[in-house]
Every structure is written in structure tokens, then in C-alpha cells.
Amino acid sequence: MIKLQRGMLWALVMVLTLAFLPGVPVKAAEEPVIRVKLKNYLGNKSQITIIPDVTYTTNLANKKLEANQTYTLKVSGSNIVVLKGSNEVGKASQVEAKPMKGNGPLSINGRKYLGSFTFTIESGKYVRPINAIGLEEYLKGVVPSEMPALWHIEALKAQAVAARTYAMGYIGKIVDDTQSYQVYGGYAWHEKSTKAVEATEGQVITYGGTPIGAGAVFSSSNGGKTESNTNAWGTAALPYLTIKDDPFDPQSEWSFSIKKKQIDIAKLDLTNADEWWAAIKEAEQSKVLTNMKAWLRANGYANKDIKITAVPALSLHSKTSGGRVSKGSIAIEFLIREQGKALARRLELVNVPASKIRAIVGPSLMKSYFVDTVDTAANTIKVSGKGYGHGVGLSQYGAKNAAEAGKTYKDILTFYYEKTSVATLYKSAPEQPEPVEPAPVPTPAPAKDMRAPVIKDVKTSYDSKTKQVKLSFVINEKAKVTVYVKDQNGKILTYLVNGSQKQAGLHSTVWSVSNIKNEKYTFAIIAVDSSNNRSSTAVPFTLTKSVPKDTTAPVIKNTKTSFDSKTNKIFLRYEINEAAKVAVYVKDSKGKILTYLAKNAQKQAGVQWASLNASKISSGKYTFVITVTDASNNKRSAEASYTLTKPNR
Structure with a gap:
């Protein structure tokens, strides 16, 4: 759960520099308004x-x-x-x-x-909302996004006060809703975390009578030992962010491994990579290799087809006084494919910041810098450690365990932010009721409705003619109804009904799926009655539209042949418009097949290359025959010729 690693290094430096500046003495004040740039869930x-x-x-x-x-x-x-x-x-x-x-x-x-x-x-092209909201309502959207809302109430209170204190360091500025500041889920509140925010309204962490502001950092787990801000980010030491053993943190362990040798290239013809590229795989198909390739593409090899051949070295060392590694080295050997050739490359980084090694391996695998062992003795490199995140300030899992052991939220905060105290900075002004005329003796109020609406008889059906899914359901009382559709990853695709008032009885709505792919989906139905009682139900649905048979053969175009006198090869270049299995053979002027350059090779749409070694053939006309077959077994062939003229000897 690391929603808590605080963005890029420069942002962290600024955060903690600001936190060290003099603050405002604690006194009663109005609830501040915070401005939040919405990008985490919205994207660009x-x-x-x-x-x-x-x-x-x-x-x-x-x-x-x-x-x-x-x-x-x-x-x-x-x-x-x-x-x-x-x-x-x-x-x-x-x-x-x-x-x-x-x-x-x-x-x-x-x-x-x-x-x-x-x-x-x-950036001249994106709509970017900035949400101005009172700090308390902001926190009700932050706390359940940063900590599981069903945890102990004292842990949630500690999180609420830390989050409020951190946010106070940015009043008058604009934050965003990502891990770079605090994850903010909007009006996605949870009853228990809301209770924690309300119970600590206006409370902040202070040191020497001054709110610590953006110094109230936190992470998921410190691995059993807190780290200082100086070791983590190189900022001036803050007296309340110290190094010490944490008896409450569960010391959650993590590890990853990678084989040193991935592909033996000794027997591969690197000048004719198209013949074997699709068939040759790394020794393991692991997340660490995927992360390494992604890092390489983001650092000089954009859009390149990459194979990792070896990771001969990886080390992490130079521990801080908090037990975290600060330096590391790595060597990666890999191939990139260009114009039918495999080009060997090597990346070697020596004594670089450990953050760079973590970025290459992936922060979801190397979860912290609290590394216990790096074992390189055998054919596999094994790395293990503890914790999740930077380890500075509050440990969320430590707060959970401390609360379950009977500690209050103030006990928890005092432990993680040494020699601090909790003070109330403001209280929201109570809402003033509108004046009313005196009324006669009131009649007793009717008993409050405590029963949520009943949603029943939910049915789904697909109409292949209209390409629509029909959803029908019955509610037992008048209610505001919302219906939305989620994909199998939990992402909301569309709202079919949004807060519409419905009478008791049978209702239906349709979802147009003409442009929706076949997979599992979920309809969510929410009903809220006039007493604000709420009920909901989720209905799974698997979309299985019939797919029209593909009868169109792939297109082969822009065929071209050329001769390279340096390599003594005839090159064939061509393009295909869709993924297909490809066969390429060469025949001489008498129609005799000399060799196959590709057999049943799976290719993606785009430019393709093949080459013929001309050192052992004589002058004459040679024809390349290209046959492509798509997934629906549609087939097309094309030819391209080249007349080879060798000098007389």
C-alpha cells in the first residue's frame, strides 16, 4: 500500500525545507481552504x-x-x-x-x-480542474485513500492529524491529488475514516508551539526502524524526525531475484535477427525484466524492441545511520533490433544513488532502501529487505499495531514525531439557522425511516440486433437511483442513470455496447430514499458479442530490394498492414527454391526486413516470395526480384 512515497526528490527537498521555516503560533482561526489540482484519477x-x-x-x-x-x-x-x-x-x-x-x-x-x-x-491542450475545498472535507477524501478505512479508529485519527498538518504547509499554494502530496479521492468518503477526521477537527502536530506543516511525512512501513529526513533527502535535520527502533512496525519483508544469464547469444546470428527474434526468450519472464526494459525505453531507447541477455552485477551498499542503502551499482547487457540486425548494448552504472537502482528494478519490487542482503554468489542475484517507503515519520502499519495494542492517536503521533504535541488550530464555525416565526405546540415527529430501499429481481440481457445490454430491476419505494458500469479492473466506464428520482416498481435502462469489447463487466445499482437510507447491489455480466468473420487478406506493400556491397547481402524490405505469420523464400531464375528466410514467423504490422547472403550464389535474377497469413487464415502473396551482377574475376 505505498500511497505514501512523496514524489520526486526535488519536491521532497522543498517540502521539508518549508517545514523547517518558522510557523504561526497555535491560536483559534477559521478553517482554511485548500486548492487541489485534480490529475490522479482524471489523467490528461x-x-x-x-x-x-x-x-x-x-x-x-x-x-x-x-x-x-x-x-x-x-x-x-x-x-x-x-x-x-x-x-x-x-x-x-x-x-x-x-x-x-x-x-x-x-x-x-x-x-x-x-x-x-x-x-x-x-500544456495548451488539457482541461485541468482545480478544486477549492475546506480542509476538513478535503481530509475526508484523503484519509481513506491513504490508509484502509476499516483499521483501528486511533490509527485513523493519527493519520487524519498527520494529513491535516501536512496539508497546512500548503495553504495558499496549489497541491495535486497524487502521491507527490497526498492521495485525494474526492467525495469518496468512508464512515469510519470520516469519524476520525471529525473527532480530531482542527488538530495539528506542533513542535515548540508551531505547526510542523509539511514535515508531517509518513510511509507505509519503516521495517522496524525510522529514518531521518537528512538521510532520506539531504535536508537540514528536523528535531522531531529522528532515527530509532520501532517496536510497533510489523517489519514486513520483501525480496526479488533475477538470473544473471538470460540469453546465450554465442550461437545466434546477430546479423540476421529476424530469423530467431520471435522464438528466443529470456530465461525468465519476470516483473523485474519488464521494469528494466521500461526504464531503458524511457532513457534513450524509446520504442525499441529489447531483449535482456544478462544482468551480471547488482549491488547495494553505503548504509546510512538509519540502516538504509544510499548507493548501488548495476550492469545490464541487452540486444536491440534494428533493420533485421540485433545490436549488443551494455549499461553499467557504478556507485550511483540507490534511488536510481530502485527506479530500474521497480519500486513495487524493491519496496524500500532498508536492504538486508544482496546475494550474488550463485547464478541468481537475490535481494531482500524490510519495509515499504522512505521510513521517515509515521509508519502506517506501525500506527495500526500501536492502536491495536491500546495506544491513543496522541501516543502514536508523539512516538513518530518526537517531542511534539497535538494542538487545536481552529474549529469550524457552527451553521446559523435561518430565523423562523414562533410556532404552535408541535405535533410529535413521525418515527424516522431507518429502512433502506430494497433492490430486487435484477436481470440482464443482450440484444444482438441493437447491440445493447438491457438491465432491469425492481425497487420497493420511491428513491434516487444511480446505475453505472465498471470493467473487470473496477474502472467506471459510464453512468446509465445518475441520481434520477424513480417511483417504486420495475425500471430498466440500456447500455450501448457496439464499441465495447467482450469481457466481464459489473452493473452497480444504488438507491437512496428520502430519509437518506442507502442500498446498493452489484450484478456481474459477461459480454459475448459475436465477432464478424474476417475475410480480408493482409496487404503487402512497398516491397523493395537492394544490395549492400559491404555485407555482400541482398536486402528485402516490405510492409504488412496487420499482424500475421510470414514465410519468405528465394527462388532462382529457373524457379528453384534456394532457401527460406522466414518460416511461419509471427510479425506485427509495419515494416519488415529479410536478407540473403550473396557470397555463395552467382550472378542472375532472384525472386523473393512473401506469403502472409492472418489470424483468420486469410492469405496473400507478393514477389520482389533483384538481379545480381557480380564482377568478372
Whole structure:
């Protein structure tokens, strides 16, 4: 669960530098507002969909965003255009939206957020929302995103106070909703974590009477020993972030291994890689190799086809006073394929920061710098360690165990942030009720409805003619109904119904799947009655559309032959428009087949190469015959000729 590793090194340096600056003495104040750039769940989108639950005012002339209506915001030149259906509502260089009453919420691409919004243009092409929200409601979206919401309430309280303190270091600035600051899930609250936030309202960690702000860092597990900020990031020592044994941390262990020898290239013809490239595999198909290839492609070998042939050396050393490795070395030998050839390359890094080795191996495998052993004696390199994350400040798993052992959240925070105390910085002002006329003696209020709506008789069916999935269900009382569809990874694809008022009885909705692939999906149905009682159900559905038979053969185009006098080879270049199995053979002027350059070789769409060694053939006309067969067994052939003229001897 490492939602807690704090982004890039420079960001961490700034974080802890700011934390060391003088703060404001603790006193009663208003609840601050924090501004959050939404990117973690949204990604980079040039067009987004928003659905407000209440009416929002905007900075567009006399225009409002009406409740329960769907709007599209998209980048057009230097403006963001707001559309309702196909009709333009307005446009501006940035669009501001503020709820007329209450605090929302507003849905952005299926995820709900409270507060006000400024929609800006980022990098000239993306719509980037900035959510302005009160700190307490922000924390209700942070705590369950950073710590499992079903953990002990005292651990959740400790997380809430640490998260609030950290956020206080960024009031007046803009943070984002990723691990670079704190993961913020919007209006995705959990009852238990919300209770922890409310129970600690306004409370922050202080040192010498001053809030420690962005010094309130935390990680998943420290492996049994805390680390200092100086060792972790090279910043000036903070007196409350010290090194010591942690009896509460579970010392969770991790390990990974990799074989030193992956491919024996001694018997491979590197000048004719197309003949064997698809068939030759590394000795192991592991995550560590996948991570190494991804790192290589991001560091000088973009879009290259890579095979790791050996990892002859890997070391991690130079431990800090907190027991973490700070330096490392690695050697990686690999092949890249270019124009039918395999080019041997070697990467060797010696005594580089351990963070670079971790980036190559992958932080999900090398979970921390608390490394116990690096065993290189045999044919396999084995690395093992403890913890998950940087180990500075609060350990989340340590907080969990401490709470279960009877420690309070203040005990937990005092242990992880030495010589600090918890103080209340502000309290939210109570809402003032509107004045009312005196009323006669009231009649007893009716008993409160505590029963959630019943959702039953849920059925799904697929209509192959309309290419729609029909979902029907029955609810037993009037309720606001939401229906959405998730893919097998849990990602929400679309909302079929969004907070629509429905009467008791049978209801149905349809999902158009003409552009949806066959796999497992889940329909989620949520019903909320007038007393705010909520029920939900999830219904799995496997989409199995019939796929039209492919009767179109692959296309072979742009065939070209050439002769390279340096290598004494005839080269064949051609393109195919889809993945296919390829056979290439060469025949002489009498039609006799001389050799096969490829047999049943699986190729992806794009440019292909083959070559013929001309050293043992005489002058004359030679024909390359290319046959490609796709997955539906459609076949096509093409020919390309070359006339070889050798000098007389």
C-alpha cells in the first residue's frame, strides 16, 4: 500500500525545507481552504464530462450549471468551451463554478467532488480542474485513500492529524491529488475514516508551539526502524524526525531475484535477427525484466524492441545511520533490433544513488532502501529487505499495531514525531439557522425511516440486433437511483442513470455496447430514499458479442530490394498492414527454391526486413516470395526480384 512515497526528490527537498521555516503560533482561526489540482484519477484529458448535483454559478455571462444536467468541457484554442449536448453554453480562458447552495457535489468523469472549481487549460491542450475545498472535507477524501478505512479508529485519527498538518504547509499554494502530496479521492468518503477526521477537527502536530506543516511525512512501513529526513533527502535535520527502533512496525519483508544469464547469444546470428527474434526468450519472464526494459525505453531507447541477455552485477551498499542503502551499482547487457540486425548494448552504472537502482528494478519490487542482503554468489542475484517507503515519520502499519495494542492517536503521533504535541488550530464555525416565526405546540415527529430501499429481481440481457445490454430491476419505494458500469479492473466506464428520482416498481435502462469489447463487466445499482437510507447491489455480466468473420487478406506493400556491397547481402524490405505469420523464400531464375528466410514467423504490422547472403550464389535474377497469413487464415502473396551482377574475376 505505498500511497505514501512523496514524489520526486526535488519536491521532497522543498517540502521539508518549508517545514523547517518558522510557523504561526497555535491560536483559534477559521478553517482554511485548500486548492487541489485534480490529475490522479482524471489523467490528461482534452475533454471532460461534469454533472452537478446542485446548481452552480459560473463566470460565464448569465449562465449557470443546472443540477443533474450533463455538460462537456473541452479545449478549443485558448478557451474552454462548455457544451450542454451540442449547444454551446459559453466559453472562457478559464471556467469557474461555485455551488449556489451548500457544497455540491459535482461529478467529473464519474468521480464526485465537493467545493468550488476553476477549470484551466494545462500544456495548451488539457482541461485541468482545480478544486477549492475546506480542509476538513478535503481530509475526508484523503484519509481513506491513504490508509484502509476499516483499521483501528486511533490509527485513523493519527493519520487524519498527520494529513491535516501536512496539508497546512500548503495553504495558499496549489497541491495535486497524487502521491507527490497526498492521495485525494474526492467525495469518496468512508464512515469510519470520516469519524476520525471529525473527532480530531482542527488538530495539528506542533513542535515548540508551531505547526510542523509539511514535515508531517509518513510511509507505509519503516521495517522496524525510522529514518531521518537528512538521510532520506539531504535536508537540514528536523528535531522531531529522528532515527530509532520501532517496536510497533510489523517489519514486513520483501525480496526479488533475477538470473544473471538470460540469453546465450554465442550461437545466434546477430546479423540476421529476424530469423530467431520471435522464438528466443529470456530465461525468465519476470516483473523485474519488464521494469528494466521500461526504464531503458524511457532513457534513450524509446520504442525499441529489447531483449535482456544478462544482468551480471547488482549491488547495494553505503548504509546510512538509519540502516538504509544510499548507493548501488548495476550492469545490464541487452540486444536491440534494428533493420533485421540485433545490436549488443551494455549499461553499467557504478556507485550511483540507490534511488536510481530502485527506479530500474521497480519500486513495487524493491519496496524500500532498508536492504538486508544482496546475494550474488550463485547464478541468481537475490535481494531482500524490510519495509515499504522512505521510513521517515509515521509508519502506517506501525500506527495500526500501536492502536491495536491500546495506544491513543496522541501516543502514536508523539512516538513518530518526537517531542511534539497535538494542538487545536481552529474549529469550524457552527451553521446559523435561518430565523423562523414562533410556532404552535408541535405535533410529535413521525418515527424516522431507518429502512433502506430494497433492490430486487435484477436481470440482464443482450440484444444482438441493437447491440445493447438491457438491465432491469425492481425497487420497493420511491428513491434516487444511480446505475453505472465498471470493467473487470473496477474502472467506471459510464453512468446509465445518475441520481434520477424513480417511483417504486420495475425500471430498466440500456447500455450501448457496439464499441465495447467482450469481457466481464459489473452493473452497480444504488438507491437512496428520502430519509437518506442507502442500498446498493452489484450484478456481474459477461459480454459475448459475436465477432464478424474476417475475410480480408493482409496487404503487402512497398516491397523493395537492394544490395549492400559491404555485407555482400541482398536486402528485402516490405510492409504488412496487420499482424500475421510470414514465410519468405528465394527462388532462382529457373524457379528453384534456394532457401527460406522466414518460416511461419509471427510479425506485427509495419515494416519488415529479410536478407540473403550473396557470397555463395552467382550472378542472375532472384525472386523473393512473401506469403502472409492472418489470424483468420486469410492469405496473400507478393514477389520482389533483384538481379545480381557480380564482377568478372
